[in-house]
Amino acid sequence: MIQDKIWADWKFHLVILACCVLAELIGQIRIPIGGITITLLPLLYSMVFVLIVYLIKPIRFVKEKQAEIGSAMLTLSVAFLMAKLGITSGSSIEQVISAGPILILQNLGNIGTLLVAFPVALLLGMGREALGMTHAMSREPNVALISDMFGADSAEFKGVMTCYITGTIFGTIFMSIVPPLFVSLGIFTPNAAAMAVGAGSASMMTAGLAGIMEAAPQANPDTLTAFASISNVISSSISVYMGLFITVPLGNAIYKLFRKKA
Numbered sequence: 001m002i003q004d005k006i007w008a009d010w011k012f013h014l015v016i017l018a019c020c021v022l023a024e025l026i027g028q029i030r031i032p033i034g035g036i037t038i039t040l041l042p043l044l045y046s047m048v049f050v051l052i053v054y055l056i057k058p059i060r061f062v063k064e065k066q067a068e069i070g071s072a073m074l075t076l077s078v079a080f081l082m083a084k085l086g087i088t089s090g091s092s093i094e095q096v097i098s099a100g101p102i103l104i105l106q107n108l109g110n111i112g113t114l115l116v117a118f119p120v121a122l123l124l125g126m127g128r129e130a131l132g133m134t135h136a137m138s139r140e141p142n143v144a145l146i147s148d149m150f151g152a153d154s155a156e157f158k159g160v161m162t163c164y165i166t167g168t169i170f171g172t173i174f175m176s177i178v179p180p181l182f183v184s185l186g187i188f189t190p191n192a193a194a195m196a197v198g199a200g201s202a203s204m205m206t207a208g209l210a211g212i213m214e215a216a217p218q219a220n221p222d223t224l225t226a227f228a229s230i231s232n233v234i235s236s237s238i239s240v241y242m243g244l245f246i247t248v249p250l251g252n253a254i255y256k257l258f259r260k261k262a
Contacts, residue, residue: 019049028210041172043203047165103195103231107238110136114247114254122258131255132159135247136239138167139201145243168203175208180215190216194224198231200239205232 023042031040113134121130132150136142138160150156179193188196190212197208209228213221 019046103234110242128155129159131251132156133163135243138163141236141240145240171204172207175204176211179208180211183215190219194227195231198228200235
């Protein structure tokens, strides 16, 4: 039983806790480059620390089989995260409501990742893992969705985890640079950029929001946080239903079509 494995691997949990505490002690590292600030978050350090532990050969209790435990715990942590973001956004709910359907419509971009990236991945010779990679932004709710639909040992799950890790490393850097740059250039308002960084990833949202606040010091930080947080919650929720009813079935159809032609 998965419950028995969770409590049996207490060494694994202690290592994860130690890596997280160490990462939090380091805190955020901001690297100013010209008028832009790149923000490195504790989530990135914790992943690096766990990777180092994983690569240390004498340590046998942080290996592939522990991924099943991590997958089981992921859904619970996502629920707490979404509740926290929803509570912290309540003070600016009126401004958020004034944004109208834009908060929901921005999630149509998930379909674009499938229509553009998935055929390219298949042409490059990838298999079912490409569906997990491209059905959405591959953040926490999408990892849980793919794990539930296909299993933690499936090719689709390996694909979504690959993009999850890649997004955590490079996505935070991207969000730290691009949205603040657009705000500095006057292409987007701070509120619009704050909505954009709430794409379903807490780490990307935090990095992008910090950069936007520095690029637009005149903007109300509470309002920016509300737009980003509510957008992030909506994106996290909608991406699950879009994956379940639209992108995953559409991806299966595209996969079968490509395989027939091949």
